[in-house]
Amino acid sequence: MALLAGDPRSSLATAVPLVSGAAPGEYGVTPGAEWSVSSPGPGQLSAFPQAFATDRVTDGVTERQVHVSWAENRDSTLVESIDAHAVSKDGAITFDRHDEFLPALSMARLDDGSLLSVEFVPGPVDAQTGDITLNIARSTDLGETWTRGTATVEDTVGFSWIRVHRGILQLVDGTLLMPIYGLARGDTRNRSALLASVDRGDTWTVRNPAILPPTATLGTNEMAISRTSDGRLIGFLRGDGQAAVFQTYSDDDGVTWTTPQVIDAPDGAPTGAVDPGVVLQPNGMLLLTYGRPDNSLLVSRDGTGRTWDDYHNIFANAPRGGPARTTGSSGNTAIVSVSANQSVMFGDACANVWGCREYGQLHRVWARVIDAVTPGTGKLDLETKVASGSVRLSGDVLDGPDAFPETRIEGAVDGSADRYAAAPIAEDGTLIIELDQVYTLDRIGLMLAYGTAQDADVQLSVDGRAWGQPVVKVRETVDYSVRYHQIEPTQAKYVKINAPDGGTLDAVTELELYAADTMTFENDAVNAVPRGFTDTRHAVVADTIIPGADSSRRLTLVDWDAEATATATLPAPATPEQRVSFQYAGSAYGSTGVVFSIPGQTAGGETTTAWQFWVTANAAAGTFRVRAHTGSGWADIGTVPYAPPETWMPVTIDTTATEARFSLNGATLDTTARWNDAAGYTGVTVSSYTVESASGSQHDFDDFRVSPLS
Ligand SMILES: [Ca+2]
Ligand SMILES: [Ca+2]
CATH class of the missing domain: 2.120.10.10 (Neuraminidase)
Structure with missing residues (x-):
């Protein structure tokens, strides 16, 4: 029996070492x-x-x-x-x-x-x-x-x-x-x-x-x-x-x-x-x-x-x-x-x-x-989002043959490149994808009608009215699988596919969209450390027990280890004011909760932990208790409304030189309690908070974004 990368038995060391994706x-x-x-x-x-x-x-x-x-x-x-x-x-x-x-x-x-x-x-x-x-x-x-x-x-x-x-x-x-x-x-x-x-x-x-x-x-x-x-x-x-x-x-x-x-x-x-x-x-x-x-x-x-x-x-x-x-x-x-x-x-x-x-x-x-x-860690799970209604497909799509129910507008995002798992496009017709939010797209995967010479232009828009010049132009391609196009990172909420003048577009068999600014885990191997993350322990991509946030896959931290925390870091270029956002769900909050840290660099270039927030669940009180590390200990900064395990909740952490604004499950807390000074912030670390007597905890994450705070 081969052990998976994330299987704890695959490590012989007492303290499981940190590994990077x-x-x-x-x-x-x-x-x-x-x-x-x-x-x-x-x-x-x-x-x-x-x-x-x-x-x-x-x-x-x-x-x-x-x-x-x-x-x-x-x-x-x-x-x-x-x-x-x-x-x-x-x-x-x-x-x-x-x-x-x-x-x-x-x-x-x-x-x-x-x-x-x-x-x-x-x-x-x-x-x-x-x-x-x-x-x-x-x-x-x-x-x-x-x-x-x-x-x-x-x-x-x-x-x-x-x-x-x-x-x-x-x-x-x-x-x-x-x-x-x-x-x-x-x-x-x-x-x-x-x-x-x-x-x-x-x-x-x-x-x-x-x-x-x-x-x-x-x-x-x-x-x-x-x-x-x-x-x-x-x-x-x-x-x-x-x-x-x-x-x-x-x-x-x-x-x-x-x-x-x-x-x-x-x-x-x-x-x-x-x-x-x-x-x-x-x-x-x-x-x-x-x-x-x-x-x-x-x-x-x-x-x-x-x-x-x-x-x-x-x-x-x-x-x-x-x-x-x-x-x-x-x-x-x-x-x-x-x-x-x-x-x-x-x-x-x-x-x-x-x-x-x-x-x-x-x-x-x-x-x-x-x-x-293939390369790319920002793949949007269009199939799940279309099924949940958060992403909408529209356009001039023809009915398919009765023998192939998979021939339909959703065929463009169903993950199958089979000939009939496609959205057939009417002559001079268009396929439009309305995303659930604005993303910075940098990679588009496209497979047109199976095995037939096809043409298409892909255009982007933030409002569905003003369309940019085509970011992808495909001419006389004969596809049997998806072809990937790296594009200039472009903000978009709408994507439009149609034939150019005089061109032929019979079907869109597959469309994949990749965000430059979001780690979605949809294109990372299950049970493996996700690409782009560093210094991880007990942290792998998962697609069972609970689904990702409006998607299939997520990052999970599983901590039953009495000697070390489960942890993962998403590094980012140093910026003096930073916004981090992600989705968080606790499969099991455990008695000791979860820790969100903002790493940084000192003026001298040393790495440091600048801010650290410790969240523990109190179901009886109906709250999450939030503490910040002062450098010498933990200080309460307030509570936010509780949600039961397996509930996806948005988290936002904005940090400036002197202040942090922490948001969880719709409530916002401000604090100046920080651990160390930093000249720049360099991403985010998520961890369990394990002490030897602690019971196990499992924490789940999705859709990480790190950007300068502007
Ligand atoms: Ca398909
Ligand atoms: Ca996901």
Whole structure:
């Protein structure tokens, strides 16, 4: 079991040391929580998971529906296949097991809204035509009920046998592309081929007969394909004859492919060898998984696959070195996107049965969340804010097809880059976003209609009437994921997207807005120290127990530590008069409350604590008691109205050379009681107030802003 960054067991020291987050402009890849999709008792088998995800709208909210299938039989030709299938309607957090087996290996949501599943093992060859029969299933109710059937492959290769593996990619014109592998008559090594269908999967032809033409010593088999962020197709292949994963590109939608090359993995990463999986996240980062030994993740930050920047060993269960090194987990991997910057990877603990002889036959299919974030710490949670009504979308948005309820105005902010999870824009139409307040925006993420040449201008306004010159001009872009545009920091409450004169704007698939002046935690990895914060202890981004302030994620400080406080500092350039604001909620106020500090610099450049406020809750009195540190002790400065735990409350702390104005939960207190003189103030520190006898406390924060007081 891998420990999360925020797990206290990950520290061996008695006093947990202070750690800092990465810089706000850095990419981040963070493996997060791990849980079980299937975890049966001894001797009950669960291995070789495969996964597929699509969008579904439940109670007005677009969620990811995730299908996972796995094997419950021994990996042996002596036994019959027993396959399991489970479906999650909440982004892979919870699963319901389906009685009926349907492989999630090669599954697609077609352009009529139906689901298509193609089985790994085909049916018989037609004696008359020589066509290969595929076993398929279809659903017109998003997977509630299925109808089984067959499809045919016109075998222009001359296969002795094939296996369908894996995934189905639909082109904009409706053509389906599906990798297979098999042995052609006369060959001694496997080949990977690509099939195509223009009739929603009833009949298939060979689009490419051999991605790597096999030789006597080297072929390929298991293959996965994806779009890249720059619109090519990328394929990954398991070597047959060489334990490696190979990489190839197509610039003509799969007709021709570059000569496959062994992946150029970062130092320490294995180069293979089995079951590659791939996903292009909505934020344009490309994630590659594969296994044996262990279960690996590689990330191409720019989504092109040209460079693999990050490597993480996601799961390892090999008992020893030597031949046992490739036992334990089978290394069969799968990965799906669940939000703009988060994916879930699947694997197993043990191969059925051969990988688990040394583990008492304890088998398991696991899921592990992968946060892969682009630069920017001020991402606004437009999806949550639109749902709460604090952000409003309006414009000339067309109705979508009945089969795709996710096609709607909210599709522009639902975190899905799937083709139909979009807001279709009328000709010469406009999409307008009215934010909940004025933000200083410095980064805009935009994905227009999926896979179609598009044009757009983005303009900003503080009042919704006077619009500035376009801050983003997009011309003839063909998007498969979000593209990010850094802009001059500009105050805005309104954002307008429309086609320029003579341009084409069919849809806005995703819009992301980033504030330069607000730390929102929406684009920071869960369970990790947030980027931009320093000197933290027991402080991580969280998205469970309570939601963020009008958003999903927040910063949480959890203090059950008798020897040290939980703390986090947001540094800022020194300014002689400073305003700090943030949202505060106590998940558990504890008996000793919370401390807000204003660090500073002396005239000599020394760091100091200038102001410090200590807030304790008194539910019986209906107040929070607020004290300020005088340098020699605490002085009461007053009380403010109480609110129960898990209530978000605004906090503002204005500090000048001689005075502080402290606001909490709508009441304001003034004081001159300060700890140390400072020539300039340098941000804010939030902490628990722990003494050895104190009971635990948990404090939550969101939407930090620090600015000169003007
Ligand atoms: Ca979308
Ligand atoms: Ca937030």
